Amino acid sequence: MTLLQTTGLASPQLVMIFIWLLAMCYPLIGAICILDIVRSAKQPNDKTLWAIIILLIPVIGFISYLAIGRNSKQTFHI
Structure with missing residues (x-):
């Protein structure tokens, strides 16, 4: 029996x-992500390309947009 089975953490629920x-x-x-794209400069x-x-x-689109699509020098105004 594994640790997950003994603790009940591997249950189907x-x-x-x-x-x-x-x-x-x-x-x-x-x-x-789409809202961030629309609001970006x-x-x-x-x-359009990022939204597609x-x-x-x-x-893959979420991860790639968040990793390379957002401008890291962008300032946020609240």
Whole structure:
């Protein structure tokens, strides 16, 4: 018996909760990325390209936009 089985952390209910949380976060992360693109000072062509990438290949698009698409020197005003 493994540690996860003895503690009950490998139960099917826990796995389903984890999958449900990922499924709920998926559209939220996409919406945050799209809103960030729309509000950015990028050229319209760049905005369109990033939006298409995020919509067509979501997980890779989210990660690539957050890693390289955002301008690190951008200032945020509240």
